[in-house]
Amino acid sequence: KQSNSGGAFAPAFGINVEVLPDTFVYASYTQGLRMPSLFETSQGVLQTTPGKGLKPERSSSWEIGASTLHKGLLLDNDSAAIKLAYFNNSIKNYITRYYDPSPGLMGQMRFSNTDSYKTSGLELQSHYDAGRVFADFSSTYYLKTETCDSAFAARLRASSNRYRDLSNTPDCTPGSFMGSYSNTQNPPRFSANLTSGLRFFDQSLTVGGRATYSSGPTVKADENWQTGATTPQLVYREVALFDLFLNYKLKEHTHLNVSLQNLTDRYYLDPLAQSFMPAPGRTLRVGVLTKF
Structure with a gap:
């Protein structure tokens, strides 16, 4: 197909309530639209069939939270x-690639729309600055990653045989189905970052x-309907890393940056x-940045 077009209304709503001075509770809802890309609709290799008649992805995202800011918490000039x-987050008509084990199509991969792809979780962000001392801490905990695709699940159940039992393939599964990029892109269940300095x-x-x-990863994609001949999930392990950094202002517009990563x-x-x-x-790494 030489051209493709589409459009939709993508609203965003939010409410922010100050319950105490500099302390807020908020809620927001946003929608988004993504058209199929050139990668998903064109022929790259013979084994991958481009998506035909792909629908645009439609995302719906909710966020509910609370935040507070305090000055003079421990010292007179800190914050x-x-x-x-x-x-x-939910994406309707999420576009992904599958490995199709159906008879006559063994080894063929194609792009298609799933029913939905969903993620949910918790985020924490914090910051402390006292001039001489500063620190930032953030973390993310995923509660769920899930793909629903009743049409492809039915194809897998129909292709079940004595060598590979796919008869109990569910319509919705944590992560995704065989050959999907969503299996390899499954985020860490928990991640955290602490940065501090003087x-x-x-x-x-x-x-x-x-x-x-x-x-x-949030889930281990190792069921029969999740594993196939291509794009297996790489089960990365938990890891703690430590870095050091230095920034020195040599002149008004010149800075020296030094970092020692993976100490x-x-x-x-890497995750994903x-x-x-x-x-x-x-x-x-050593670098000098100057502006003129």
Whole structure:
């Protein structure tokens, strides 16, 4: 198909209530539209059939939370802020690629619309700054990732045989179905990031460190209807990483940046990895940024 077009109304609503000075509760709802991409509708390799008649994706996102900001919490000139939120995202007609094991189509992959793809979870963000000392902490906990596709699930049940039992394939499954990119893109169940540091010489020198933790994926996609000949989920392991950084203001518009990443030289796969290529080991980076 040489051209494709579409459109829709994508509203966004929100309410923010100040229950105490600088303390708020809020709720927001947004919709979005994404047209099928060139990658999803064109022929790249012989084994992948481009999607035909693909519908645009339609997203609906809810977020409910609370936030507060305080000054003079521990010291006269400090500030502290924290926000906790619940999110629930649903994408109708989510576009993904499947591996089709149906007789006569063995090995063929095609793009199609699922019924929906859903995620939900909790987010925490916090910040403390006292001039000389600062710290940021954030974390995300996923409650669910789920794909629903009654048409493809029916195809899998129909292709069940004595060598591969797919008779109990559900219409909705955590993660996704066989050959789907959603299996490899399953986010960590829990992730957290702590950054803290010190400022010296009238804040011209900043030194600090960062600790990052990520667990394994939200779900392990290892059921018969989730595993196939291609695009298997790489079950990355939990990992804790530590970095050091330095920023020094040499002149008004010139800064020196130094970072030492993966301080303990951990051997690991990045979350959402799609190959067995490990992440970089201990890495030192030095750079100078100037504006003129």
